[in-house]
Amino acid sequence: DAGVIQSPRHEVTEMGQEVTLRCKPISGHDYLFWYRQTMMRGLELLIYFNNNVPIDDSGMPEDRFSAKMPNASFSTLKIQPSEPRDSAVYFCASSKMGGRATSEQFFGPGTRLTVL
Amino acid sequence: KQEVTQIPAALSVPEGENLVLNCSFTDSAIYNLQWFRQDPGKGLTSLLLIQSSQREQTSGRLNASLDKSSGRSTLYIAASQPGDSATYLCAVRPSSNTGKLIFGQGTTLQVKP
Numbered sequence: 001d002a003g004v005i006q007s008p009r010h011e012v013t014e015m016g017q018e019v020t021l022r023c024k025p026i027s028g029h030d031y032l033f034w035y036r037q038t039m040m041r042g043l044e045l046l047i048y049f050n051n052n053v054p055i056d057d058s059g060m061p062e063d064r065f066s067a068k069m070p071n072a073s074f075s076t077l078k079i080q081p082s083e084p085r086d087s088a089v090y091f092c093a094s095s096k097m098g099g100r101a102t103s104e105q106f107f108g109p110g111t112r113l114t115v116l
Numbered sequence: 117k118q119e120v121t122q123i124p125a126a127l128s129v130p131e132g133e134n135l136v137l138n139c140s141f142t143d144s145a146i147y148n149l150q151w152f153r154q155d156p157g158k159g160l161t162s163l164l165l166i167q168s169s170q171r172e173q174t175s176g177r178l179n180a181s182l183d184k185s186s187g188r189s190t191l192y193i194a195a196s197q198p199g200d201s202a203t204y205l206c207a208v209r210p211s212s213n214t215g216k217l218i219f220g221q222g223t224t225l226q227v228k229p
Contacts, residue, residue: 004159031215043160043205043219056216091159097215104150105207105217107160 004108006092012114018080021111024073025094033105034067034077035091043091049075050097082115089113118143118210122220129196130228137191137223139206144184147209150217151180151191154203163191163204196227 005024013019025032033048047057052069060067064083069075079086089110097103119142129135139149148167152160164173164180166189172181179192189206203224207217 033215033217042221045216048215050215056214093160095215103148103209103215104162104165106162107152109159112157 004092004094004106006090006108006111008111009109010112010114012116013082014116015083016081017115018078019082019086019113019115021077021090021092021113023075023077023092023108025075025092026096026106027073029094029096029106030072031095031097031103031105032069032075033093033095034075035093035107036088037091037110038088046077079113082113084115087113087115118146118208118218120206120208120218120220122204122206122223124223125221126224126226128226128228131196131198133196133227134192134194135196135225137193137204137225139189139191139220141187141189141208141218143210144187145211146184147212149180149182149189150207150209151178151189152205152207154205154222156202160205193225196225198227198229201225201227 007022034046037043046059047067049069067077089112091107091110093105093107095105121140150165151163154160166173166182177194182189203222205222207219
């Protein structure tokens with residue numbers, strides 16, 4: 001398996017622009033997570049899905065952030081409008097928690113977002 | 117509210133030393149605990165996962181232990197190598213009802229040749 005795939009790997013944009021981050025989870029995994037990592041706040045969970053349904057979005061910082069999972073193999077995290085304080089590395093992770101699965105989470109390589 | 121702490125924030129050791137990384141959590145009612153490694157500019161790689169009913173897990177030179185009652189986990193690295201240099205994070209899953217992980221801030225390890 002190719003692991004969790006994220007695109008783009010790097011994104012530089014100007015304040016006010018819309019940013020869309022993409023994630024393809026590991027095939028067969030039923031949970032998908034979006035995290036944000038900064039030096040100041042460390043790794044924070046933004047939102048997670050179970051079987052394509054959002055379960056907990058309490059970590060989404062503002063209404064400017066939205067996430068969707070239209071099917072089991074694709075998710076997006078959108079920021080509109082973007083602000084300089086959104087600059088961070090955004091990670092997607094997936095896991096399989098049903099049955100005898102251990103619930104180990106597997107992370108993608110991340111998208112480094114810079115908002116100027 | 118569950119909080120996860122890792123001390124020290126940074127550690128430097130000479131090659132070949134055995135070392136222990138510490139992780140503590142405030143609420144002992146956890147479902148499992150996972151140790152990750154993160155190389156600079158990279159994503160997280162899962163190292164070991166310990167279920168709440170387990171005391172330890174081993175993988176190669178790594179051994180992770182869990183003491184739920186005291187709210188502690190340790191990651192033991194035997195015969196450290198320069199390639200072990202990375203940031204190590206522990207994360208707690210509070211219950212089986214949530215997929216959420218709560219992360220510590222990490223310990224950045226440097227192993228000098």
